[in-house]
Amino acid sequence: MQIPVGYIVALVGPNGSGKSTILQMLMQITTLDAGEIKWFGETSTGILPTELKQGIAYVPEGPVTEENFMTVEEAAGFRAHWYPSWDHNRFEELVARFNVPRKERLNRMSKGERRKFEIAAALAIRPKLLLLDEPSSGLDPFAWKDMIDELRSCMDGEDLTIVLSTHIVDEVKRLADYIVLVHQGQTLGMFEKDMLYGSFKEIWVRGELAGIEKFAEVISCQDDGPSTKKLIVRDRQDDWSASHLKELQIIKSRSLELEEILDLWIKGHRPQ
Numbered sequence: 001m002q003i004p005v006g007y008i009v010a011l012v013g014p015n016g017s018g019k020s021t022i023l024q025m026l027m028q029i030t031t032l033d034a035g036e037i038k039w040f041g042e043t044s045t046g047i048l049p050t051e052l053k054q055g056i057a058y059v060p061e062g063p064v065t066e067e068n069f070m071t072v073e074e075a076a077g078f079r080a081h082w083y084p085s086w087d088h089n090r091f092e093e094l095v096a097r098f099n100v101p102r103k104e105r106l107n108r109m110s111k112g113e114r115r116k117f118e119i120a121a122a123l124a125i126r127p128k129l130l131l132l133d134e135p136s137s138g139l140d141p142f143a144w145k146d147m148i149d150e151l152r153s154c155m156d157g158e159d160l161t162i163v164l165s166t167h168i169v170d171e172v173k174r175l176a177d178y179i180v181l182v183h184q185g186q187t188l189g190m191f192e193k194d195m196l197y198g199s200f201k202e203i204w205v206r207g208e209l210a211g212i213e214k215f216a217e218v219i220s221c222q223d224d225g226p227s228t229k230k231l232i233v234r235d236r237q238d239d240w241s242a243s244h245l246k247e248l249q250i251i252k253s254r255s256l257e258l259e260e261i262l263d264l265w266i267k268g269h270r271p272q
């Protein structure tokens, strides 16, 4: 897997598939049994050099315990010490925008408030690489929209790359440029989002339907009333024009939803 600089890459996949593990390996919280990681094109054999690590912000799935007894101000000071690029004005602006309670110690905040603090603090270091593990977990719909808008606006003009793990389809739709499917500890590939959306189609057809399920483009075929079948097909127009499918009468069609595409992909129908 190669993460392109300046894009948002979404890691998607079932529970326990390995999404958080990938992010933890990028942060060197989990060590590799095999393989290698290159950060910004550089292999690091030992611990990541500080200058490199200072350009990476990570929002883990659960909060960091070291800061539990700190207030927002104290935690900001703590982070500013470690990250020379810490932008306090930006932090203040985000804390105000996200309505993070300033007086509360971090461990007394609600799950969503803490999450908002973590996201504000991660963005305030103006990272080159932002790793977000299920960033919307605990956020109300208003905060979620603010976060999406903020992340999108961060992509304008900055040399920022985001890798996020998520189960929220809307988040993928609104944010991701590329989608990586993780399944049983493996990445099954990485596709540009729009390409993925155009890869399969559901169609209802009439005509000479005998043996239709044997066509290479047909993934599934079901009867749907007299002399009508409902097919899921690969949406490759060039293949279609060369195949018998073009002889059929298409009554209606629809593009598949992301969940349906991922389900086919997991079952071995790799998008092309």
Ligand SMILES: Nc1ncnc2c1ncn2[C@@H]1O[C@H](COP(=O)(O)OP(=O)(O)OP(=O)(O)O)[C@@H](O)[C@H]1O
Pocket: 013, 014, 015, 016, 017, 018, 019, 020, 021, 022, 030, 165
């Ligand atoms: N250090 C480790 N050593 C061995 N196995 C681990 C380690 N950490 C996690 N695992 C296992 O690896 C699998 C993947 O876990 P991970 O947390 O990466 O999944 P995930 O895709 O993020 O899941 P979820 O969507 O539920 O958050 C799990 O079965 C987990 O028990």
